[in-house]
Amino acid sequence: MEKTYKIGEKVFVLDEAKAVEAYEGKQVINGRDTMAFNLLPLKYQWAYDLYRKMKANHWEPEDIPMQKDVEQWKNQFELSESERWIIMMGIGYFSAAEGIVGDNIQHVIRELVTAPELKLVLGRHAHEENIHADSLLYMISSLGINPHECEAMFEQVETIHRKNDFVTKVSKSLRRDMDLTQASEKQEFAKNVFVFGQCMEGTQFYGLFGMILSLYRQNKFPGIGQMFRYTLRDESNHIENLRNLFRALIDENPEIWTPDFQKELTDLMIEAVELEKEFIKDCLPVNSVGLSAEEFCLYIDYIADRRLNGVGLEPLNPSATNPFPWLAEMMDVKKEQNFFEGRVTEYQKASSLGEVSDDEL
Ligand code: FE
Ligand code: MN
Numbered sequence: 608m609e610k611t612y613k614i615g616e617k618v619f620v621l622d623e624a625k626a627v628e629a630y631e632g633k634q635v636i637n638g639r640d641t642m643a644f645n646l647l648p649l650k651y652q653w654a655y656d657l658y659r660k661m662k663a664n665h666w667e668p669e670d671i672p673m674q675k676d677v678e679q680w681k682n683q684f685e686l687s688e689s690e691r692w693i694i695m696m697g698i699g700y701f702s703a704a705e706g707i708v709g710d711n712i713q714h715v716i717r718e719l720v721t722a723p724e725l726k727l728v729l730g731r732h733a734h735e736e737n738i739h740a741d742s743l744l745y746m747i748s749s750l751g752i753n754p755h756e757c758e759a760m761f762e763q764v765e766t767i768h769r770k771n772d773f774v775t776k777v778s779k780s781l782r783r784d785m786d787l788t789q790a791s792e793k794q795e796f797a798k799n800v801f802v803f804g805q806c807m808e809g810t811q812f813y814g815l816f817g818m819i820l821s822l823y824r825q826n827k828f829p830g831i832g833q834m835f836r837y838t839l840r841d842e843s844n845h846i847e848n849l850r851n852l853f854r855a856l857i858d859e860n861p862e863i864w865t866p867d868f869q870k871e872l873t874d875l876m877i878e879a880v881e882l883e884k885e886f887i888k889d890c891l892p893v894n895s896v897g898l899s900a901e902e903f904c905l906y907i908d909y910i911a912d913r914r915l916n917g918v919g920l921e922p923l924n925p926s927a928t929n930p931f932p933w934l935a936e937m938m939d940v941k942k943e944q945n946f947f948e949g950r951v952t953e954y955q956k957a958s959s960l961g962e963v964s965d966d967e968l
Contacts, residue, residue: 699760804849
């Protein structure tokens with residue numbers, strides 16, 4: 608069907624078939640390659656909707672007061688050694704991890720996908736990792752922690768190093784021209800999306816999230832806890848983003864979803880869980896008030912199964928239950944009205960706020 612516009616002496620003829628062709632050319636990978644970045648017509652509606660939801664959740668680290676945290680940090684009687692150590696591990700791990708995720712989103716995943724609306728939401732995803740990395744910098748400078756200690760943590764704490772290695776090894780090999788018409792290369796790409804979304808952001812972030820929010824619940828580190836609540840809300844969107852992307856990739860390329868490949872992914876999750884449990888033991892070498900390494904390990908089993916289930920893989924411990932139901936409520940930040948005393952409401956424009964469910968916990 609053609610539509611003709613006659614403006615003055617000029618005649619423009621627009622052919623709808625061209626738009627249909629563009630729509631049909633949209634694919635997760637190997638789709639129409641265009642620099643025009645034309646979002647319309649949308650094929651992956653979820654990607655656009657998620658982009659808008661993420662944008663409506665925008666926050667900036669400096670909006671969160673750190674005075675109370677600084678007082679607690681400097682008062683040697685207020686905190687135990689192990690509570691301080693959790694904060695050090697949190698800062699040490701996430702300082703590296705947020706950057707690794709952002710870099711992989713930008714240089715691997717966003718590079719390889721072809722549909723513009725997928726690039727749009729991935730651009731926002733990468734930006735949120737920048738905000739998270741910046742929030743760590745803000746915590747470190749507010750508390751007066753030596754920035755060199757942070758670098759040293761991810762070089763020298765073995766369990767942090769191993770978690771980082773686990774993800775960077777699936778990222779490095781994809782930084783080259785890939786032939787995504789080959790099933791094996793498609794699987795490499797799918798593996799990357801799975802490892803980053805479901806194993807790392809979806810599982811390996813949750814040990815520390817739980818610990819830091821447990822402290823927050825006891826009125827320890829209110830500013831840091833607040834930032835982690837916002838980060839956790841963002842991460843739940845990131846997990847969803849990479850889960851939807853993974854599913855769309857498999858739907859469009861069903862030949863790669865072989866039993867062997869499914870086993871390979873499940874084995875990667877098993878490895879991720881093991882690394883996380885070792886890491887949890889380093890975060891909590893002694894049980895501190897209300898925090899036990901065992902409970903956190905159970906929580907990781909529970910979370911890992913939800914991630915596997917989300918991408919159509921069999922759970923590892925079907926009987927696992929959530930030992931921390933309160934965590935879901937912790938993430939539900941929308942309930943608090945004057946959280947930032949008005950300032951943040953400037954960011955919260957859209958009706959899409961408040962749609963975050965406890966689904967990710
Ligand atoms: Fe993040
Ligand atoms: Mn993330």
